[in-house]
Amino acid sequence: MALEKGQSLWSDAWRRLKKNRLAMLCLGLVVLFTLLAVYGEMVYLYHHAKDITPSYQMTNLDAAYEAPSIRHWMGTDGLGRDVMARLVQGVRIAYKVGIITSLIAIPIGVLLGCLAGFFGGKVDDFIVWLYSTFASMPGLLFILAIAMVVPDNGLLGVYLGIGLTTWVGLCRLVRGEVLKHKEQTYVQAAKALGIGSGRIMFRHILPNIMHVVIVTFTLRFPAAVGTEVIMSYLGIGVQGEPSWGLMIDSARMRLWQGMWWEMTFVTLALFLLVLAFNLLGDALRDALDPRLND
Amino acid sequence: MTEEKNILEVQDLSVHFGHGEELVKAVDEVSFTVGRGETIALVGESGSGKSISALALTRLAPRAAVYAGGRVLFNGSDMLLRSERELRDIRGSQISYIFQEPMVSFNPVFTIGWQIEEAIRLHRKDVNVAGEIERLLDLVQLPERSAKAYPHQMSGGQLQRCMIAMALACSPELLVADEPTTALDVTVQREILNLLADLSQKVNLSVLMITHNFGIVADLASRVYVMQTGKIVEEGGTKQVLYEPRHDYTKQLMAAVPRLHPAKN
Amino acid sequence: MEKLLTVENLNVIYGKGKDSVHAVKDVTFDIAPGEIFGLVGESGCGKSSLGKAIVRLTDPASGRIDFNGDDVALMKGKELKTYRQEVQMVFQDPYGSLNPRMKVGNAIVDVLDVHRIGKDRNERRAQVAELFDAVGLNPEWAWRYPHEFSGGQRQRICIARALSLDPKLLVADEPVSALDVSVQAEILELLEDLRAQRQLAFLFVSHDLAVVRNVCDRVAVMYNGEVVEMGEVGDVIDNPQHEYTRTLLAAVPAF
Numbered sequence: 001m002a003l004e005k006g007q008s009l010w011s012d013a014w015r016r017l018k019k020n021r022l023a024m025l026c027l028g029l030v031v032l033f034t035l036l037a038v039y040g041e042m043v044y045l046y047h048h049a050k051d052i053t054p055s056y057q058m059t060n061l062d063a064a065y066e067a068p069s070i071r072h073w074m075g076t077d078g079l080g081r082d083v084m085a086r087l088v089q090g091v092r093i094a095y096k097v098g099i100i101t102s103l104i105a106i107p108i109g110v111l112l113g114c115l116a117g118f119f120g121g122k123v124d125d126f127i128v129w130l131y132s133t134f135a136s137m138p139g140l141l142f143i144l145a146i147a148m149v150v151p152d153n154g155l156l157g158v159y160l161g162i163g164l165t166t167w168v169g170l171c172r173l174v175r176g177e178v179l180k181h182k183e184q185t186y187v188q189a190a191k192a193l194g195i196g197s198g199r200i201m202f203r204h205i206l207p208n209i210m211h212v213v214i215v216t217f218t219l220r221f222p223a224a225v226g227t228e229v230i231m232s233y234l235g236i237g238v239q240g241e242p243s244w245g246l247m248i249d250s251a252r253m254r255l256w257q258g259m260w261w262e263m264t265f266v267t268l269a270l271f272l273l274v275l276a277f278n279l280l281g282d283a284l285r286d287a288l289d290p291r292l293n294d
Numbered sequence: 295m296t297e298e299k300n301i302l303e304v305q306d307l308s309v310h311f312g313h314g315e316e317l318v319k320a321v322d323e324v325s326f327t328v329g330r331g332e333t334i335a336l337v338g339e340s341g342s343g344k345s346i347s348a349l350a351l352t353r354l355a356p357r358a359a360v361y362a363g364g365r366v367l368f369n370g371s372d373m374l375l376r377s378e379r380e381l382r383d384i385r386g387s388q389i390s391y392i393f394q395e396p397m398v399s400f401n402p403v404f405t406i407g408w409q410i411e412e413a414i415r416l417h418r419k420d421v422n423v424a425g426e427i428e429r430l431l432d433l434v435q436l437p438e439r440s441a442k443a444y445p446h447q448m449s450g451g452q453l454q455r456c457m458i459a460m461a462l463a464c465s466p467e468l469l470v471a472d473e474p475t476t477a478l479d480v481t482v483q484r485e486i487l488n489l490l491a492d493l494s495q496k497v498n499l500s501v502l503m504i505t506h507n508f509g510i511v512a513d514l515a516s517r518v519y520v521m522q523t524g525k526i527v528e529e530g531g532t533k534q535v536l537y538e539p540r541h542d543y544t545k546q547l548m549a550a551v552p553r554l555h556p557a558k559n
Numbered sequence: 560m561e562k563l564l565t566v567e568n569l570n571v572i573y574g575k576g577k578d579s580v581h582a583v584k585d586v587t588f589d590i591a592p593g594e595i596f597g598l599v600g601e602s603g604c605g606k607s608s609l610g611k612a613i614v615r616l617t618d619p620a621s622g623r624i625d626f627n628g629d630d631v632a633l634m635k636g637k638e639l640k641t642y643r644q645e646v647q648m649v650f651q652d653p654y655g656s657l658n659p660r661m662k663v664g665n666a667i668v669d670v671l672d673v674h675r676i677g678k679d680r681n682e683r684r685a686q687v688a689e690l691f692d693a694v695g696l697n698p699e700w701a702w703r704y705p706h707e708f709s710g711g712q713r714q715r716i717c718i719a720r721a722l723s724l725d726p727k728l729l730v731a732d733e734p735v736s737a738l739d740v741s742v743q744a745e746i747l748e749l750l751e752d753l754r755a756q757r758q759l760a761f762l763f764v765s766h767d768l769a770v771v772r773n774v775c776d777r778v779a780v781m782y783n784g785e786v787v788e789m790g791e792v793g794d795v796i797d798n799p800q801h802e803y804t805r806t807l808l809a810a811v812p813a814f
Binding site: 339536 | 710741743769772773797806807808809811813
Binding site: 188193289 | 614616639640643644647648650651652655656657658659660661662665669670673674704706717720721724
C-alpha cells in the first residue's frame with residue numbers, strides 16, 4: 001500500500017488494465033497490427049527509395065485467382081498478387097488514416113470543447129459558431145476540397161481532409177461535459193484554492209471526461225477507414241496503393257464466382273482491428289474510473 | 295374484515311442484500327406497530343435501515359433485496375405474501391408514501407392537476423375528478439388554481455403539499471412519510487409538520503414518519519423506535535426515549551444533537 | 560477590538576437589467592481573529608452568495624471587503640491568488656467537492672504545487688501527512704480515492720485541503736448539513752479545535768439555528784438578502800428582536 005504513494009490516475013489505470021485479460025489480449029492484437037503497419041511502411045519505403053516495384057504490386061497473370069495454399073497463405077487476387085502482402089500494406093494505410101486523422105481531430109475537438117465549456121460567453125459563442133459552420137458543410141465535399149488544394153496528390157490531403165472535418169462531434173460532446181462538470185463543487189473548490197483555469201480544465205476536469213474522448217477514438221477509427229475507402233473509390237487519396245478499401249472493392253466483384261479469400265481475409269483483418277480497439281477502449285474507460293475498481 | 299387494534303404490525307422483519315460473506319442485513323428482525331390514527335416515528339442515522347424498512351412494507355425495497363423473514367400485517371393480512379398485482383392496488387390506495395425530494399417527484403411537463411388526476415384515476419373509477427382535485431387541494435391548504443400550475447412554478451413547500459394531496463387521493467389508511475421535510479426550510483417544514491398533524495386528526499390518518507431529526511419526533515410522534523445498523527435498539531413513548539434514553543446508542547445520539555436552548559435541558 | 564475581516568455595504572447582484580437578482584443587499588459586519596461568526600437564514604436569503612463573495616467566487620457589485628487592511632472586493636490575478644491563501648472555503652456537499660478521479664492526497668499536493676509551498680514533491684507529501692493528522696485522519700489514507708471515504712471523512716479531507724494554505728479565515732458553507740448527527744458533532748468539535756490551535760476564524764454559514772447556537776460566538780440573521788438582526792448568539796436566540804428571527808425560531812422543531 002505504501003508503495004502506491006502519489007501514483008497518478010494513469011499508472012493506477014494501467015495497473016488495473018493489466019489485470020483484465022481480454023484487454024491485454026486486445027492490446028496484444030493492437031501491438032501486432034502496429035508492428036505490421038511499421039513493417040509495411042518499411043517495405044514501402046525501401047522499394048520506393050530503390051525505385052523498384054514491390055512484390056505486392058507485381059502483376060503475374062499466370063498466378064491469378066489462386067486459392068490459399070502454402071505458397072500464398074491467403075491466395076492471390078485477379079492480377080496474381082499475393083493477398084497477404086497486400087493486406088499488410090493495407091494495415092499501414094488504415095493505420096495512417098485512422099490514427100493520423102485522430103491526432104489532428106481529437107486535440108482540436110478536446111481543446112475547443114474545453115475552452116467553450118469552461119469560459120462560456122464570447123469564447124463559447126465563437127467556438128459554437130465555428131463548429132456549426134463546419135458541421136453545416138457537407139463533409140465529403142469539404143474533404144474533397146481540402147484534398148484538391150493540398151499539392152501532394154497522396155494521403156496528406158486525406159489526412160487533413162478527414163482530420164479537419166471530424167472534430168465537430170467530439171467538440172460538442174466535450175463542451176457539454178465540461179459545462180456539466182464546471183458547476184460541480186470540486187471545480188468551485190479548486191477555484192477557491194487559487195488553482196488557475198488551465199490547470200482546472202486539463203488536470204481536474206479532463207480526466208473526468210476522458211471516457212468521451214476514448215469512446216470517440218474507438219468509434220472514429222473504423223469511420224475514418226470507411227471514408228478512405230470512399231475517397232479511394234472517387235479517385236482521390238490512395239492511388240495504386242493496396243488499401244483495404246480498394247481491396248474490398250475489387251474482391252466484391254469476384255465473390256459470386258467463388259473467390260472468397262480476398263474478401264474474407266481483408267474483412268477479417270478490419271473486423272479484428274476495430275474489435276480490438278473497441279474492447280480496449282471500453283476496458284480503458286473502466287480502468288480510468290476508480291469507483292469501478294478494487 | 296375484523297377491525298384490528300393496530301393498523302400495521304411488523305413482526306421480526308428481515309431484509310437482506312447480497313449473500314455469503316457479503317451479506318448485509320439491512321433490516322434485521324425488526325418489529326413495530328402503528329395504531330389507528332397514531333403517528334409513530336422510526337429514527338436513525340443514514341444506513342440504519344429505516345428507509346428500507348418503510349419501503350419493505352409493500353415490497354418496494356430495491357430489486358436485489360431478499361425478504362429473509364418476518365411478517366408485515368396490514369389490517370391483519372401479511373403484505374409479504376401478497377402478489378405483486380395485489381400490492382400495486384394497495385400502494386397508493388391503502389398505504390401511501392411521500393418522499394424527501396418534492397422537487398424531483400413531479401413530471402415537469404404536466405400540470406399539478408393532471409398529476410393529481412392521474413393518482414385519482416389509478417385506483418378509483420366513477421368519481422367527480424374535478425371535485426376531488428378541489429377537495430384534495432383544499433385539504434392540503436392550497437388554492438384551487440394550483441391545479442393549473444406546472445411544478446417549476448411552485449415552491450418546495452407547495453410541491454410537498456401537492457405530494458401529500460396525491461398521497462391522500464384514495465383516502466389511504468396509512469401514510470408513510472420518508473424524511474418529508476428534510477429538503478425544506480425550517481419555516482416551511484413547520485407548515486408541513488402542522489399540516490400532517492392536522493390531517494391525522496381530520497381524516498384519522500395513521501402516519502409512519504421516517505426521520506433523522508429528533509425535533510420532528512418530539513413534535514409529531516406519540517411513540518418512537520430508534521434504529522441502528524438494521525436493528526431497533528430502543529422503543530417507547532417519545533418523551534421517555536428523548537428525555538430518559540436507556541440504550542447507549544440513544545444516549546450518544548441525544549448527546550450529539552445540538553440544542554437550541556442548551557441551558558434549559 | 561482588532562478586526563480580521565470587515566465587510567461594508569456589500570451588494571451582490573446576479574444578471575443585468577430586468578432579470579437581475581439582488582442577492583445580497585448592503586450587508587455590513589466584521590469578524591475578529593479566532594472568532595466563529597454565524598450567518599443563518601433560509602434558502603435564497605443570500606447567505607451563500609455572501610460567503611462566495613467573500614472568498615471571491617462571485618464578484619460583488621459594490622461595497623468593501625476589508626481583509627487585514629486590504630480591500631479585496633476588487634482584487635484580480637496575482638493579488639487574488641495571495642488572498643486565497645488567507646481565506647479558504649469548505650462546502651456543504653462532501654461528495655461533490657472532491658475530484659472523483661484524483662487521490663485525495665494528490666488533490667492537496669496539487670494545491671501546494673500551485674502556491675509553491677514546500678521545496679519538492681516529497682516535502683509536499685510530508686505536509687499532506689501532517690494535515691491529515693491535524694484533522695484526525697490516518698495519514699496512510701491520503702493515497703486513496705474519494706469514493707473510499709464516508710461523508711464525515713470527506714469533510715475532514717476538505718478541511719485538510721483548506722488548511723493546506725494555512726488560512727486565517729475559513730468560510731464554511733453548511734459544512735455539516737449533509738452529515739448524520741453523531742458525525743456532525745465530531746466535525747463541529749474539529750472546527751472548535753482548529754480555532755483554539757490555529758487562531759482560525761470562521762464564517763459559519765448555516766440554516767440550522769441549533770448548530771449555530773452551539774458553535775458560534777456571534778450571529779447575523781439574513782432575510783431576503785439583508786441582515787435583519789446581529790449580535791451575540793445567546794442574545795439573538797434567547798431574546799430575538801426582529802419579527803423574522805422570532806418566526807424562524809418558533810418554526811424549529813426542538814425538544
